[in-house]
Amino acid sequence: MSTDRIPLKVLLAIIGTVLAWSSAFVVIRAVLPVFAPGELAFLRQLVAVPLLAVWMIGQKWLWPTVREWVLIAIFGLTWFSIYIVALNTAEQTIDAGTASFIVNIGPLLIAVGAFLFLGEKLSRNLLAGALIALAGVGLIAWGTSSSDRVDLVGLLWALVATVTYAVGVLTQKPALKRLSSNQVTLLGATIALIPLFWWAPEAFAHAQTAPAEAIAGAIWLGAIPTALGFGLWGYALKRMPAGRLGVSTYVVPPLVIVESAILLGEWPHPIAIVGGLIALTGVWWSRRS
Numbered sequence: 001m002s003t004d005r006i007p008l009k010v011l012l013a014i015i016g017t018v019l020a021w022s023s024a025f026v027v028i029r030a031v032l033p034v035f036a037p038g039e040l041a042f043l044r045q046l047v048a049v050p051l052l053a054v055w056m057i058g059q060k061w062l063w064p065t066v067r068e069w070v071l072i073a074i075f076g077l078t079w080f081s082i083y084i085v086a087l088n089t090a091e092q093t094i095d096a097g098t099a100s101f102i103v104n105i106g107p108l109l110i111a112v113g114a115f116l117f118l119g120e121k122l123s124r125n126l127l128a129g130a131l132i133a134l135a136g137v138g139l140i141a142w143g144t145s146s147s148d149r150v151d152l153v154g155l156l157w158a159l160v161a162t163v164t165y166a167v168g169v170l171t172q173k174p175a176l177k178r179l180s181s182n183q184v185t186l187l188g189a190t191i192a193l194i195p196l197f198w199w200a201p202e203a204f205a206h207a208q209t210a211p212a213e214a215i216a217g218a219i220w221l222g223a224i225p226t227a228l229g230f231g232l233w234g235y236a237l238k239r240m241p242a243g244r245l246g247v248s249t250y251v252v253p254p255l256v257i258v259e260s261a262i263l264l265g266e267w268p269h270p271i272a273i274v275g276g277l278i279a280l281t282g283v284w285w286s287r288r289s
Contacts, residue, residue: 010239013232014248020229022255024221025096026263028088031217034210037088038199040218043207045080045193047222048230052189055182055231062179064187071175076188079168080226081195086161093154096260100253101137102158107246108134109166114243118173126243129286133250136282139275172234173242181234189226247286250279 006014031040064072091099108130115122175184207215236245254276260266 006240010236013236014245016232017229017236018249018251018255020225020232021249022100022252022259024225024229025087025091025100025252025256026259027217027220027225028091029096029260029264031214031221032088032092034214035206035218036199036202037085037092038196039203039206040088040221041081041084042193042196042199042203043218044084044221044226045189045196047219048226049186049189049193051223051227052182052186052231055227056186059180059182061183064175064179068175068179071171072184072187073191075168075172075175075184076191077195078164078171080189080192083161083164083168085196086157086164090154090157090161094158095266096256096264097253097266099154099158099161100256102155103162103165104137104250104253105134106162106165106169107243107249109163110169110246111243113166113170114173114241114246117170118242120241120243122243126247126286129282129284130247130250131282132285133247133279133282136275136278137250137253139271139278142271142275169237169242169246173237176234176238181238182231185230185234189230244286247282250282254279 028040035043087099087103090102094102111120111122111126111130114120172184172188207218233245257276
């Protein structure tokens with residue numbers, strides 16, 4: 001996309017993605033006391049894959065080439081398997097706001113990776129906007145951290161999630177050149193479900209005694225952040241540069257703060273409000289021509 005104006009359908013897809021993904025951080029935090037990280041990842045994908053298949057109804061199916069299979073497999077295993085397990089593990093010891101900040105270092109990696117490997121432009125405004133937004137979400141993390149120090153193990157797991165998120169985007173983008181976004185997302189999610197079956201016995205056992213709220217949370221994670229969120233993300237990614245789209249996810253941490261306050265009772269520190277405004281300023285700056 002060479003112009004700064006985003007088509008309405010793509011813009012709506014971005015908004016839907018951001019809203020869906022922001023809810024994931026809060027719901028994960030709420031459900032983790034019931035399900036272990038791997039169990040929750042398995043249940044999430046078990047719900048998501050059939051729903052993603054619905055997106056393919058009436059659409060043309062193309063058989064992937066060997067290169068496309070490799071790209072899709074890397075995309076699925078990094079973003080749907082490793083990322084989700086790592087994020088779940090991180091949120092056992094760090095709050096949702098801090099986790100969303102760390103993960104949202106990812107768009108910087110995406111912008112640089114897209115420049116190095118996908119031939120996308122790394123404009124000064126995109127880079128400056130990303131750095132401004134990163135500073136904003138840094139303030140959010142500082143203001144919303146649940147303790148005086150961030151748990152080191154949780155921090156490391158969040159960094160693993162960040163890197164695998166970036167790798168997932170960078171391998172998904174070239175696979176979308178010929179294949180539809182719905183097909184790539186469905187295949188990636190299906191491949192990702194295979195290693196997650198390791199936690200299937202424990203997940204099914206705990207699901208039998210889990211409270212209804214935890215079951216509803218697992219279903220929500222599969223249906224909204226995964227099936228809907230990744231479906232909309234793939235639609236937008238096929239139609240705009242990866243680096244530019246990635247910066248849009250900097251809006252997620254401010255939304256996580258609001259949702260955490262409403263649903264978990266974690267009220268934001270005034271510094272977090274300032275950080276949210278700075279993050280939104282960075283997103284706006286990255287869109288300037």
